[in-house]
Amino acid sequence: MKVIELIETQKVPLELIAGKAGIDNEIKNDFIYFPELLITGISVTSGIGSIQILTVDALDFAGDNLDNFKNLTKTSPPCIIIPHDYSSPKALINICEEHRIPLLVTYLTPIDTRNRIEYILEREFALSTHIHGTLIDVFGMGVIIQGKSGVGKTEWALDLVFRGHRLVTDDVVKVIKLRDGKLVGEGIEESKKLKYHIEIRGIGILDIQSMFGMRGVRERKALELIVTLYEGRCETLTEITGIETRKCNILGVELPEIRIPVNFGKNISSLIEGIALNKLLKLSGVDSAKKFDKELIKVMKTHKKGKTEDIRQ
Amino acid sequence: MVYKEKIKVINSLGLHARPASMIVQVASKYDSAITLKKDDVKVNAKSIMGVMLLAAEKGSEVEIEAIGDDSKEAVVAVKELFIRKFDEE
Numbered sequence: 265m266k267v268i269e270l271i272e273t274q275k276v277p278l279e280l281i282a283g284k285a286g287i288d289n290e291i292k293n294d295f296i297y298f299p300e301l302l303i304t305g306i307s308v309t310s311g312i313g314s315i316q317i318l319t320v321d322a323l324d325f326a327g328d329n330l331d332n333f334k335n336l337t338k339t340s341p342p343c344i345i346i347p348h349d350y351s352s353p354k355a356l357i358n359i360c361e362e363h364r365i366p367l368l369v370t371y372l373t374p375i376d377t378r379n380r381i382e383y384i385l386e387r388e389f390a391l392s393t394h395i396h397g398t399l400i401d402v403f404g405m406g407v408i409i410q411g412k413s414g415v416g417k418t419e420w421a422l423d424l425v426f427r428g429h430r431l432v433t434d435d436v437v438k439v440i441k442l443r444d445g446k447l448v449g450e451g452i453e454e455s456k457k458l459k460y461h462i463e464i465r466g467i468g469i470l471d472i473q474s475m476f477g478m479r480g481v482r483e484r485k486a487l488e489l490i491v492t493l494y495e496g497r498c499e500t501l502t503e504i505t506g507i508e509t510r511k512c513n514i515l516g517v518e519l520p521e522i523r524i525p526v527n528f529g530k531n532i533s534s535l536i537e538g539i540a541l542n543k544l545l546k547l548s549g550v551d552s553a554k555k556f557d558k559e560l561i562k563v564m565k566t567h568k569k570g571k572t573e574d575i576r577q
Numbered sequence: 578m579v580y581k582e583k584i585k586v587i588n589s590l591g592l593h594a595r596p597a598s599m600i601v602q603v604a605s606k607y608d609s610a611i612t613l614k615k616d617d618v619k620v621n622a623k624s625i626m627g628v629m630l631l632a633a634e635k636g637s638e639v640e641i642e643a644i645g646d647d648s649k650e651a652v653v654a655v656k657e658l659f660i661r662k663f664d665e666e
Contacts, residue, residue, distance in 0.1 A: 497605070505594040505625060556629075557594040564591040564634035 265291045265388045267343045267366050276380045278345070278368040282357040286364035289342040291315060294385035296378045297339070298322070305335050315381060316341040317374050323350060330355045337363045347374045387448075390440040391515050399432040399449045399485060400424050402540035406449060406485035408437060409536070411493035415526055418462050420493075422470070423533040430482040431472050434462040439487065441515040450484035487514075489543055490521040491536055497525055506542075506553040580649045581642035588662035591634040594625075596663035601625050603654050609645025611655065622655065 268287045271278050280287070297311030303322045316336060323346070326332035333356045336344060343366040346352055352367060360367040370377055397410040398421045409417045418434055425431050433451035440448050450456070460472040460481045473481045490512050512521035522539055526532060542552060586592060592600070604611045604622040611622035615637055620627030622641070633639050639659075643651040 505598045507594055553594065560629055560632060561590055561593050564593070564632050567632060567634045567637070 282367040283360035283365045286366050291342045294389040311339045317345045328353045328355045333359045392440040395437045398434045399437045401430040401482050401485045405540040406487040407489045415493045420532045425480045432482050432485050447487040492523045493526045578648050579644050583640050584659045586633050588665045597628040607647050607651035609643040609648045609651045611643045614640040
């Protein structure tokens with residue numbers, strides 16, 4: 265990501281004051297550095313190539329001293345940010361022009377600035393991968409519908425949008441892994457530019473956002489579930505009671521995977537709604553399958569007791 | 578062709594979810610109509626809810642009945658699960 269791209273996201277209000285020549289500087293890592301020690305001339309090893317945010321303390325210390333600001337260039341920052349709309353010292357402007365470091369001013373506080381930039385950079389530098397499937401937000405659960413082409417992923421996604429759920433992306437999902445281990449899915453760059461179009465065999469290309477408005481679409485969504493559609497019959501134990509769930513590994517994070525056999529007469533979208541609701545219920549602490557099994561075992565135990573009592577009588 | 582056999586439940590937890598799903602999985606492989614009967618209740622062995630609702634505890638007796646061309650094989654296969662204690666113990 266370049267400095268100019270960071271400014272153009274418009275997610276952080278940044279105004280260029282000096283160092284325009286360095287606007288194409290590459291931001292090489294997602295670390296944000298407060299150069300309070302660096303500015304005093306103490307040599308540091310952290311923050312190399314990182315964006316710097318000057319705090320009040322740093323500015324107070326430096327005054328308008330050229331040497332102090334020169335220290336900042338030791339870690340070759342892609343850009344330097346001044347928060348709180350503080351006026352930038354002449355010396356700093358000169359240094360920035362000379363070293364081609366964009367000097368940016370924002371009205372935000374240092375912490376706010378850091379948080380917002382980190383949010384952008386975390387996603388920029390996160391591990392990512394692409395998955396073939398359709399991502400849709402069902403009752404607030406991010407569901408990826410997977411399956412061979414022709415199995416009906418997009419058709420069922422359209423049906424889900426009709427039911428009031430929100431499409432994130434069709435066909436290719438870009439999945440990124442955040443620092444806290446959560447997975448987030450969104451469309452790839454090209455599909456983001458082209459915005460929420462799906463292709464259904466026999467109908468052609470549909471513009472979901474125009475058809476349904478904003479309530480039918482969503483930019484990105486944390487992933488909670490994978491639903492795999494396949495043709496054929498139910499195969500394994502886990503799929504019968506749902507006590508144990510199959511797991512699917514994406515970027516080292518395990519997501520529950522539910523496999524649904526698709527055959528004639530099944531309404532897959534209501535099944536997916538059911539799966540999403542059941543997942544919500546699980547998140548709230550109720551595991552229907554496990555609870556049922558527990559109750560069943562209890563019922564059987566009372567049977568036994570009843571019988572021994574019968575014998576005694 | 579009808580074939581039936583009686584078998585005792587010997588695993589300690591009885592026919593709870595896991596054993597029941599094993600029965601359904603095995604029973605589904607056969608074309609015969611397979612039923613389980615305990616006391617007066619008769620259920621389809623290919624339906625998980627039915628098998629669980631038998632609530633067959635340890636020590637109870639279940640009758641496995643199959644009707645069809647592969648009835649004997651089916652009953653033997655299901656019986657085998659009971660004998661193996663559903664791999665639980």
